[in-house]
Amino acid sequence: MPVPAPTTARRRWSTALAAAAAGALLLTGCTSNAPAEEDAPPARGAGGAGGGANDEPGEQVVIGFSAPAADHGWMGAITSAARAEAERYEDVELRVAEGTNDVNLQISQVEQFINEGVDAIVLLPYDGAALTEVATRATEAGITVVNVDREFSSPAAARVTVLGDNYGMGVSAGTYVCERLGDRPGAVVAEIAGIDSLPLTQDRSRGFSDALRDCGLEVANRVAADFTVQGGQAAAANLLQAAPRIDALWNHDDDQGVGVMAAVEEAGRDEFLMVGGAGSRNVMEQIRSGDSVLEATVVYPSTQAADGVRLARLVEQGKAMGDLVEVEVPRTVQLYAPVVTAENVEQYLPTAFDS
Numbered sequence: 001m002p003v004p005a006p007t008t009a010r011r012r013w014s015t016a017l018a019a020a021a022a023g024a025l026l027l028t029g030c031t032s033n034a035p036a037e038e039d040a041p042p043a044r045g046a047g048g049a050g051g052g053a054n055d056e057p058g059e060q061v062v063i064g065f066s067a068p069a070a071d072h073g074w075m076g077a078i079t080s081a082a083r084a085e086a087e088r089y090e091d092v093e094l095r096v097a098e099g100t101n102d103v104n105l106q107i108s109q110v111e112q113f114i115n116e117g118v119d120a121i122v123l124l125p126y127d128g129a130a131l132t133e134v135a136t137r138a139t140e141a142g143i144t145v146v147n148v149d150r151e152f153s154s155p156a157a158a159r160v161t162v163l164g165d166n167y168g169m170g171v172s173a174g175t176y177v178c179e180r181l182g183d184r185p186g187a188v189v190a191e192i193a194g195i196d197s198l199p200l201t202q203d204r205s206r207g208f209s210d211a212l213r214d215c216g217l218e219v220a221n222r223v224a225a226d227f228t229v230q231g232g233q234a235a236a237a238n239l240l241q242a243a244p245r246i247d248a249l250w251n252h253d254d255d256q257g258v259g260v261m262a263a264v265e266e267a268g269r270d271e272f273l274m275v276g277g278a279g280s281r282n283v284m285e286q287i288r289s290g291d292s293v294l295e296a297t298v299v300y301p302s303t304q305a306a307d308g309v310r311l312a313r314l315v316e317q318g319k320a321m322g323d324l325v326e327v328e329v330p331r332t333v334q335l336y337a338p339v340v341t342a343e344n345v346e347q348y349l350p351t352a353f354d355s
Contacts, residue, residue, distance in 0.1 A: 059316070
């Protein structure tokens with residue numbers, strides 16, 4: 001199906017996506033495959049411009065890790081991936097605090113890491129603003145702090161921040177819908193969002209709307225859920241009852257998507273294509289099977305804390321990211337939000353999470 005010519009706004013976003021993709025490749029490319037040139041910049045520590053020695057054992061690094069409770073498939077995968085990444089390195093000791101949605105308890109966990117004198121802390125805060133002050137204290141104590149996913153209110157609180165791209169998720173989903181329906185100006189597009197009061201939900205919806213606008217489409221029917229199976233099912237049931245015809249549906253979250261799919265099947269609706277969000281294993285397997293309305297999902301990487309562990313190790317050992325000329329680890333790394341379809345699903349299944 002032909003793709004509409006990009007507008008100026010869409011061209012700008014395409015450029016941004018390319019840059020983000022390059023950043024994601026840099027994260028996974030801490031070890032370069034290219035031979036070092038004789039005139040390459042001198043190495044810093046074991047990292048160097050080529051980064052070939054980054055995985056070799058170095059000084060022992062003790063990393064404290066804290067994240068919210070694993071009451072959601074994506075959040076559970078965050079902690080599992082961090083543990084698995086730490087186990088790859090004999091020079092990393094990962095101390096994992098119990099997951100909690102109690103802000104005061106998470107603050108006390110970070111305080112305990114400070115008292116223990118860990119080398120680094122990888123922190124996915126339940127509330128970024130509420131954890132900023134204690135993270136700043138850790139930084140001032142000489143501890144490398146890596147902020148994951150939910151940003152602190154002060155950039156001085158962390159040495160490195162690893163982020164997903166919520167706006168980019170919306171853009172990726174909208175761009176896919178445009179590619180499939182852009183030559184149908186009357187196409188009916190629906191959206192099942194997450195919790196509307198959260199900035200991440202607002203960013204996803206804004207990106208989706210902006211991308212649709214570039215091909216002359218707009219969201220005709222929208223409801224909000226709560227990132228749970230039950231909430232997804234209830235929201236989808238209401239949407240399907242209110243919209244007798246839908247051509248494309250974007251659901252923000254694959255965990256709540258379990259409930260969305262239950263409502264779709266109960267209603268016997270199959271006239272539309274559906275795009276998921278976050279990148280769960282069950283959604284990817286449905287995409288691969290081709291026997292449901294699910295055609296695609298947009299990845300919100302559950303590897304962010306694993307990347308945080310790797311980056312904390314590099315900072316503490318005086319190494320750089322192997323594919324960068326820069327001799328320091330960047331302050332901010334934003335991960336790409338790719339679209340997974342039947343054509344590329346095998347590539348993304350290994351890092352998918354279980355809903």
